[in-house]
Amino acid sequence: MSQSKPVLEIIGVDKHFGAQHVLKNCSLNVVQGETVVLIGPSGSGKSTLLRCINLLEPIQGGSIFFRNQDITHASIEPHKLRRDIGMVFQNYELFSHLTAAENIMLAPMTVLGVSRSEAGAQ
Structure with missing residues (x-):
């Protein structure tokens, strides 16, 4: 793995839907040019993590940095962030x-x- 600074850094992210704790202390680094694949059974939180990165779901703990900026900060405008972070929905x-x-x-x-x-x- 490259020693470059991560373009995306997820640190200890927690996400709850009511009493269900779907992301528990989730961490991930992605450097420029790296390909990352999320795999796991249905219901394991893959899509939820992607939705959190794209600010479609709020997180309850941890931090998400994109290009060294905390994107979960209240000052971030989601529609501007989404110009640089995209996702393909399951359906x-x-x-x-x-x-x-x-x-x-x-x-x-x-x-x-x-x-x-x-x-x-x-």
């Missing part, structure tokens, strides 16, 4: 009139304003 819907590649290129073109050729190169 995704693709536009049937577009290819898979065109579906993937759509977000950077629409949200970030990159050209079609730039989006295709990424």
Whole structure:
């Protein structure tokens, strides 16, 4: 593993849904260019962790840093953060009139304003 500073750092994250403690002291570091895969049985918290990283779910403990900034701080604007952190939902819907590649290129073109050729190169 690289010795680079993590681009994403999750430290001791806890998440509860009522009495159910779904993420317990969860920690993870991801450095630039690294590919990370979350695996586990259904209901183990994979999607919940991704939703917490994307600020779709609040955490009850711990910290999440993206590019050295605490993204769980109240001053963070989720819609701005989501320009740089994306996720694919489990029940995704693709536009049937577009290819898979065109579906993937759509977000950077629409949200970030990159050209079609730039989006295709990424």
